[in-house]
Each structure stands twice: as structure tokens, then as C-alpha cells.
Amino acid sequence: MSRADCLARDVTDPLAHARDRFSLPNNTIYLDGNSLGAMPKAAPAVLQAVAAQQWGNDLIRSWNTHNWVSMPQRIGGKIAALLGAQSNEIVATDSTSVNLFKLLAGWLQNVQMSDDPARCFILCERGNFPTDVYIADGITKLFTDRFEIKFVDSAAQLDAQIDATTAIVMLTQVDYRSGQLHNMAALNAKAQAAGTVILWDLAHSAGAVPIHLNADGAKLAVGCGYKYLNGGPGAPAFAYLAQELHGQFPSAIQGWFAHAKPFAFHGQFNPASDAARLLCGTPPVLSMAALECGVDTFAGIDMQQVREKSSALSALFLQYMEPLCAQYQFSLFSPHASELRGSHLSYAHVHGYAIMQALIAQGVIGDFREPNLLRFGFTPLYTRFADVWDAVAILKEIMASRAYEASEFNQRAVVP
Numbered sequence: 001m002s003r004a005d006c007l008a009r010d011v012t013d014p015l016a017h018a019r020d021r022f023s024l025p026n027n028t029i030y031l032d033g034n035s036l037g038a039m040p041k042a043a044p045a046v047l048q049a050v051a052a053q054q055w056g057n058d059l060i061r062s063w064n065t066h067n068w069v070s071m072p073q074r075i076g077g078k079i080a081a082l083l084g085a086q087s088n089e090i091v092a093t094d095s096t097s098v099n100l101f102k103l104l105a106g107w108l109q110n111v112q113m114s115d116d117p118a119r120c121f122i123l124c125e126r127g128n129f130p131t132d133v134y135i136a137d138g139i140t141k142l143f144t145d146r147f148e149i150k151f152v153d154s155a156a157q158l159d160a161q162i163d164a165t166t167a168i169v170m171l172t173q174v175d176y177r178s179g180q181l182h183n184m185a186a187l188n189a190k191a192q193a194a195g196t197v198i199l200w201d202l203a204h205s206a207g208a209v210p211i212h213l214n215a216d217g218a219k220l221a222v223g224c225g226y227k228y229l230n231g232g233p234g235a236p237a238f239a240y241l242a243q244e245l246h247g248q249f250p251s252a253i254q255g256w257f258a259h260a261k262p263f264a265f266h267g268q269f270n271p272a273s274d275a276a277r278l279l280c281g282t283p284p285v286l287s288m289a290a291l292e293c294g295v296d297t298f299a300g301i302d303m304q305q306v307r308e309k310s311s312a313l314s315a316l317f318l319q320y321m322e323p324l325c326a327q328y329q330f331s332l333f334s335p336h337a338s339e340l341r342g343s344h345l346s347y348a349h350v351h352g353y354a355i356m357q358a359l360i361a362q363g364v365i366g367d368f369r370e371p372n373l374l375r376f377g378f379t380p381l382y383t384r385f386a387d388v389w390d391a392v393a394i395l396k397e398i399m400a401s402r403a404y405e406a407s408e409f410n411q412r413a414v415v416p
């Protein structure tokens with residue numbers, strides 16, 4: 001497909017209109033929406049209004065008049081609509097890491113009380129995102145060695161390991177490095193048959209692939225607000241608790257916003273009847289306002305169309321990269337088949353870090369992940385087919401000229 005073909009495809013793209021919902025700098029091809037989503041055009045004015053009018057003028061009255069107090073539930077409800085859940089099953093709150101802690105600790109508390117000592121393993125992929133593993137490791141210490149992490153090396157192994165010794169499975173639906181996508185429905189069914197559950201980390205899948213939490217039998221999930229949901233740097237995350245667990249799920253962090261009536265100021269903790277029992281403290285209103293703008297960028301968007309465009313963009317990138325792989329020793333680190341991956345592609349290269357810095361200097365923004373991976377995210381709401389063509393053309397120039405050898409591209413920054 002030539003560049004002209006890409007431009008033609010952008011014209012007929014049914015999601016082309018969504019790009020106008022974002023503010024993107026000129027001369028930049030942004031292929032990192034899987035790490036930090038682009039800024040919604042609406043965000044600056046909304047933030048200005050929340051700061052100047054609601055905070056500056058209306059002051060504390062805004063908790064009621066502007067419904068600040070129900071932001072975690074309201075935004076959670078919008079995320080729920082996107083992920084195939086009911087509105088009282090998701091709250092927007094805290095970070096993904098903190099939400100992992102709350103759901104993992106809450107579930108394990110129930111396992112411990114069920115008096116089945118054989119259920120002792122937290123199953124987890126060895127290559128899972130580090131925070132997931134750190135949180136699980138910390139929790140095993142809090143439960144004084146009642147539980148132990150059991151690592152598996154592949155999805156195939158995972159299936160065979162879910163059994164009556166499994167206390168819980170922790171899985172990231174789309175792997176942060178390879179982009180490998182798990183089959184949520186099949187694995188949930190497997191877990192259910194073994195009398196356990198999967199705690200899903202949707203950081204790289206919410207807003208990237210169609211998700212049907214209820215229909216696919218998911219019980220527990222967390223996810224990021226700042227990646228595909230476009231909620232802004234450090235945006236609050238979300239937590240999902242299936243309705244059937246609402247009455248029996250402990251609030252592992254018993255903060256006052258998890259109380260059924262926070263403003264009754266009762267001396268005793270009595271948890272909210274739904275996913276609000278996963279809240280903790282006062283919502284960060286300014287960050288919540290930005291997150292809501294991000295979630296609203298999905299208004300009227302068909303996630304099936306998002307998936308189709310994501311697969312088409314990635315397929316094109318794969319195709320354009322093939323000659324570069326042969327000539328310059330890039331190797332694909334992601335599954336080749338589009339049905340097996342989320343919305344990003346990773347390539348290994350011995351000079352991966354420097355090449356990515358050279359790309360960024362030329363306006364093609366992806367990112368680098370240890371040990372040697374260049375990661376490119378395709379966000380169908382604002383990435384165009386011509387962007388894919390241009391990005392690979394620029395990479396080709398960088399490889400041909402060896403521009404990445406410049407010393408400035410070989411100095412490691414704190415955030416890669």
C-alpha cells in the first residue's frame with residue numbers, strides 16, 4: 001500500500017472524525033497512546049472551569065452543586081459502559097497499583113476465611129508488569145506466608161496450572177511488552193471451574209480492545225485511566241467488582257469513602273453495598289475532571305470499529321517493517337497474528353534505546369522497554385494510516401544514516 005493509498009484509506013476511515021476530539025501537536029506522529037493518551041481537546045477548558053468557577057468561586061458547595069462527591073461512581077459508570085459492566089460495578093479511583101492491592105487483599109481475605117489451606121497459590125505470569133508482581137509479593141508478606149506466588153512462563157502453561165491449589169490468578173490481559181492478548185472468556189471459565197477467579201489488569205486493553213466483563217464472566221479487574229482512556233498524566237485508575245461479589249467482598253483499605261454513608265461519620269465501618277466499597281479517600285477532583293474528558297472521547301464510538309482499525313494499522317506497520325527487519329535486524333517481539341495481540345507492537349533491536357530516541361527527535365513518538373524493545377502503540381481514535389507510513393519511512397532513514405549512533409541518543413533518561 002503506497003502513501004497515497006494510506007491517505008485514501010484515512011478519508012474513508014469511519015473513525016477519522018474522532019481525531020478532532022484531541023489536541024495533537026503538528027509534525028508529531030504519536031505512537032505512544034498506550035502509555036499516555038493524547039490530550040482531549042475539551043480538557044483545558046474543563047480544567048479551567050473546574051478550577052476557576054467550581055473551586056475558585058463555588059468553593060466547598062461544589063461537592064454538592066457540581067457533584068464532585070459522586071465523580072468516582074459517575075466516571076466509573078461511563079467506563080463500565082465501555083467495558084461491558086453495570087454502572088455500579090466500576091469506580092474510578094486511586095492508581096492501578098493501589099486497586100490491585102485492594103482487590104487482591106480482599107479476595108485473599110475471603111480465601112483465608114474459607115478454611116481451605118490447599119488454596120495457597122497466587123498464579124502470575126513471570127513477565128507480568130512489575131507493579132502487579134510487587135503488590136502480590138507484598139501481600140504474601142502481610143498474610144504471613146499463607147499464600148505464595150507461583151509463576152508461569154506462558155499462557156499455555158497457565159491453563160494447566162489453574163486448579164484446586166489456586167487462590168487467585170493475576171493476569172494482565174494485554175502484555176505490556178509483547179502486546180499478547182489473553183482470551184478472557186476461556187480463562188475465566190477455566191478459573192470458575194477450578195473454584196477460583198482471575199484478577200484482570202486491563203491497563204493495556206481498556207479502550208484498546210472490545211471488553212465484555214459481564215458476558216465473559218470476569219469477577220475482578222483494574223485498569224489505567226491515563227493510557228487508552230486518555231485521562232491525563234497520572235489519571236485515576238478504575239476497579240471492577242462483579243455484582244455477585246458485592247455483598248461479601250471486604251474493603252481491604254477501609255477508607256471513609258468506602259463507607260455506605262461517608263458523611264454520617266459513623267464510628268463503625270459499614271461498607272457501601274456495591275463497587276463503591278473499593279473507594280478509599282476524597283476523590284482528586286481536578287484529576288477526575290480530566291479523566292472524565294478522556295473517557296468522553298469514546299462517546300458514540302463502536303469498540304468493534306476500534307478493534308478493526310487497530311488491527312489494520314498494526315498489520316500495515318508489520319508489513320512496512322518487514323524489509324527493515326531483514327535489512328537492519330529488528331525482530332518482532334509481538335505475536336504476528338492480530339487476534340493474539342492488543343493494540344501495540346514491539347520490536348527487539350540491539351540499539352533499541354538509541355533508535356527510539358532518534359525517532360522521537362524526528363517527531364515519531366513511541367517508547368522503549370527493557371531490555372531492548374521499541375514499542376509502538378496504535379490508538380485508532382487519532383492515529384491515521386498515513387502516520388504509519390510516515391513513521392516507518394522516518395525509521396528507515398534513521399537506520400540508513402545510522403543517526404541513532406549520535407551520543408545524544410545514547411544517554412539514558414530517567415523515563416525511557
Ligand SMILES: Cc1ncc(COP(=O)(O)O)c(C=O)c1O
Pocket residue numbers: 095096097098129131132172176201203204224237
Ligand atoms: C500492566 C500495567 N499495570 C499497572 C501499571 C501501573 O499503573 P499505576 O501507575 O496506575 O499504578 C502499568 C503502567 O504502565 C501497567 O502497564
